[in-house]
Amino acid sequence: MSTKLTYCQIESAVHEAYESCKSMKGGQNAHYIPYLANVDSDLFGISLCLPDGHVVSVGDTDYVLGIESVSKVHTAILVLRQLGARALLEKIGADATGLPFNSIFAILLENERPSTPLVNAGAITACSLVQPSGDEEAKWQAILGNMTELMGSTPRVIDELYASESETNFNNRSIAWLLKEYDRIYDDPMEALDLYTRQCSLGVTAEQLAISGATIATDGKNPVTGTQVFDASLAPKIISLMTAVGFYQRTGDWIYETGLPAKTGVGGAVMGVMPGLFGVCAFAPPLDEAGNSVKAQAALHSIMSTLGINVFSNTKYEIAGC
Ligand code: GLU
Numbered sequence: 159m160s161t162k163l164t165y166c167q168i169e170s171a172v173h174e175a176y177e178s179c180k181s182m183k184g185g186q187n188a189h190y191i192p193y194l195a196n197v198d199s200d201l202f203g204i205s206l207c208l209p210d211g212h213v214v215s216v217g218d219t220d221y222v223l224g225i226e227s228v229s230k231v232h233t234a235i236l237v238l239r240q241l242g243a244r245a246l247l248e249k250i251g252a253d254a255t256g257l258p259f260n261s262i263f264a265i266l267l268e269n270e271r272p273s274t275p276l277v278n279a280g281a282i283t284a285c286s287l288v289q290p291s292g293d294e295e296a297k298w299q300a301i302l303g304n305m306t307e308l309m310g311s312t313p314r315v316i317d318e319l320y321a322s323e324s325e326t327n328f329n330n331r332s333i334a335w336l337l338k339e340y341d342r343i344y345d346d347p348m349e350a351l352d353l354y355t356r357q358c359s360l361g362v363t364a365e366q367l368a369i370s371g372a373t374i375a376t377d378g379k380n381p382v383t384g385t386q387v388f389d390a391s392l393a394p395k396i397i398s399l400m401t402a403v404g405f406y407q408r409t410g411d412w413i414y415e416t417g418l419p420a421k422t423g424v425g426g427a428v429m430g431v432m433p434g435l436f437g438v439c440a441f442a443p444p445l446d447e448a449g450n451s452v453k454a455q456a457a458l459h460s461i462m463s464t465l466g467i468n469v470f471s472n473t474k475y476e477i478a479g480c
Contacts, residue, residue, distance in 0.1 A: 159473045163465060166480035168436070169214045172206050175440075175460035176216040185444030185452035188424040193322035194224060197443045201426070204457050205364040206438040207372035208477065211381040215365055222361035223441055224319050226423030227259060227276070227449075229305070229357040232370065233284050234275035234399060236304040238392045240289045246395070249287060249344065250280045254403040259424075259449055260329050265336050272342050276403045276421065278354075279333050279342075285357070286343045286350035294349045301357055308370040310382040313360040320359035327355055358423075364439040367429045371437020397431055401469070408448045416459050417468030428454040432467065435475055 180202055188194040203217030237246050246252070251271040255264040260278045272280040288297045306312045334351040337343040343350055373380045374397065377390035397419050404421040405412040413419070420430035426443035428451055438461065442453035462468065467475060 160476060161473050162476050162478045163435070163467070164478050164480045165208065165212070167465065168206065168208070168477070171461045171464040172204050172214045173216055174464055175457040176202070176204055178460055179453050179457045180217070182453050182456060185446050187426075187443045188445060188449065191319070191323055191326060191424065193316070193319040194425060194443070197223075197426075199443050202442040202453055203364045204438070204440045205368035206436050206461070207365075207368040207381060208436050209372065209376050209381050209434070213365055213368060218441070219364040221441070222316065222363060223427055224316060224358070224423070224425030225313065225360045225362045225367070225427065226358045226425040227281070228367060228421050228423040228425075228427050228429050229360060230276045230281040230284070231374075231396060231400060231421045231429065232305050232308055233281065233288065233301055233357060235308065235374075235388055235392065235396055236301060237275065237284050237287050238395060239304070239388050240300075241287060243392060243395045246275065250275050250283050252399055252402065254409060256407055259406045260333070262329070262332060262336065265333065265340070270342070272337065274399060274403050276399055277406065278330055279337060282330065282334050282347075282350050282354045283337060283343055285353040286345040286347070288353070291345050294346075294353065297353055298356060301353060305360065305370075307380065307385060307387040308373050309362065309366040310369050310380050311366060313362045313366060315356055315359050316361040319361070320356060323355050323359055324352075327351070330354070362427075364427065364441045367427055367439035368437050371429045371431045371439060373437065374431045375433050375435060375437045393433070397433060400431060405450050406448050408446075408450060412455070416462045417470055418458055418462050419469055420458060422450040422454075424449045426451040426454060428458055430458050432469060435467070435477065
């Protein structure tokens with residue numbers, strides 16, 4: 159079956175989602191990172207980027223938010239680019255943990271791999287794998303350069319957030335040392351942790367995340383800059399990781415309900431990828447108990463239902479003019 163979607167339909171689905179969710183209450187800001195606890199809870203925005211680079215934005219989409227765990231997607235792409243799909247599977251894995259993002263228990267339950275680059279343990283391992291090994295500053299430039307290519311513009315570290323996370327990341331320090339104990343980290347553990355903390359502290363806009371989502375949706379070609387950022391064969395790999403674990407212990411419920419592969423972060427952003435159609439980011443700081451933005455989830459759910467689309471459906475979607 160094939161279905162035509164017009165630009166106007168997509169644009170009005172974004173506006174409808176914004177209007178229907180903007181006064182929604184519920185959830186609370188990430189309280190364990192002091193900087194995030196103090197961000198304005200009423201911020202809310204949605205950006206959606208189409209394959210021709212056209213961006214539809216509504217609300218606070220130029221607010222610079224903490225990217226947090228959405229960055230795990232970008233650095234997993236960097237590891238795929240540098241080392242290939244096989245190495246990522248062998249050294250990190252692609253399995254859902256079914257447990258919270260910062261679970262120590264998950265590490266104890268696993269055998270030889272941290273299971274996925276989209277939870278804290280696997281993301282710290284991913285930072286340890288970034289090349290060139292043994293040179294933290296060069297690794298950081300690789301992480302930032304990859305983000306810049308995916309987003310089409312350079313994100314900047316929010317210094318206050320980086321300081322706030324670095325002073326309070328005791329759980330992540332335990333994770334890094336536990337990975338070392340189990341030989342699941344491939345460079346200096348504290349440097350890998352620092353890279354991870356820095357990448358989580360990057361300030362980005364919903365629009366930048368929507369563009370990076372669209373780069374994944376269009377097989378690695380950034381639709382705004384026109385650059386082929388990564389090999390098209392890697393797109394299904396990264397989308398499968400997002401599908402399997404993007405919402406931590408809530409991932410099954412999310413993908414069952416919405417049919418949208420997506421990744422959340424405790425800064426309040428959710429980045430979604432609809433292959434061939436769009437990249438999207440909804441952002442609002444208050445989170446549910448799993449660490450997923452309440453309003454952003456509702457907004458993306460609304461867009462998918464209004465358009466009647468689903469990544470698993472046997473329908474070929476085509477985008478047409480209005
Ligand atoms: N920097 C956060 C942490 O390590 C990211 C968690 C998230 O966004 O899920 O706890």
